[in-house]
Amino acid sequence: MWLPIIGLVLGVALGFLFSVEIPLGYVKYTAIAILAAIDTTLGGLRAQLEDRFDLMIFLTGFVVNASFAALLAGIGDLLGLDIYLGAVIAFSIRIFDNIGFIRRDLIARHMKGGR
């Protein structure tokens, strides 16, 4: 249970230690990567709570979603259109969905455990 928190702390520490200045043109891509990571994390948490976690789905989901979002951003740059906003919205909706499910799962679990 502590491992994810340790990972998060490690990532933050690495970010502070080895500061990489992101070129302005790539700020969009990192933003999407962050959203993909949050989405994947929450999706994994939900799957874990619903007892249907699959490592392959978890990792491929992260990689493929992030890649596709990056692709959309790239195409948007080519077309001069902010298509990546679509990815941002999709990720955001999924994140809120997952948060809702996690909330319900946790509440249901709490009720069951309390009884």
Add this chain to the structure above:
Amino acid sequence: MHSEERSGRTPTLAAARWPAALALVLALAGYLVVAQVRTEWQIRRALRIPSTQLEELAFLLRDQERGRAALESQVTELRGRLAAYEKAAAEGRTAAAKMSRDLQELRALAGITALVGPGITVELNDSTRLPRAGEDPNKTILHYSDIQGVVAELWAAGAEAISLNGERVVGTTGISCVGTTILANTKRLAPPFLIEAVGEPKQLVQALRRPGGAIELLTAFGFPVKVAPRELVEVPAYRGTFQFEYASVEGKE
């Protein structure tokens, strides 16, 4: 609690790996968030504007750069025009200088400026000898035509400026007489007559002394004539006025 249940059912594999995978993803997310936030802060610190306005600013910048290029080309164009104006002004100045030089020459020619230079003086006087009995006394006094003759000979010999008893001889000067008085520039003149002329002295003296000239005639009749070359002769300015009541410049209304 739940994972323990699960780990009991499926042996270790998923149970051990899911926190690791989660940790990996979270580490990546944390790293990216920190990097992004730091970049954003840097932008804000440097520019004092959030990066969401950067595109707008880029547009503005491009606009301003285009405007700057246009202004620069305008500056070069204006500089060129300024250079042209300066050139024209310089030409105007040289034209003005030439005109003032011309004006000086014309004033000298008209006789309204005093002139100095080498030349000669000619002194004429009435005859000292008394008229013989029965002789016309006119033959012993100088006439305006004698002076006219000397002045005309001086002009012909190349004199550049002549004065007669301090009266400048200009283009409109008439030498005449009224009764027993000789007039020049409407001024009365009395003997002795002093004619001063600016010009090559030797040439003027030779011209006056030529055989059959005015001087020879005058000396033959016994008039005292003194011709002397001078290193420096001063001819005063014409003090009269020029009036054109009937004449006008041709081609000018």
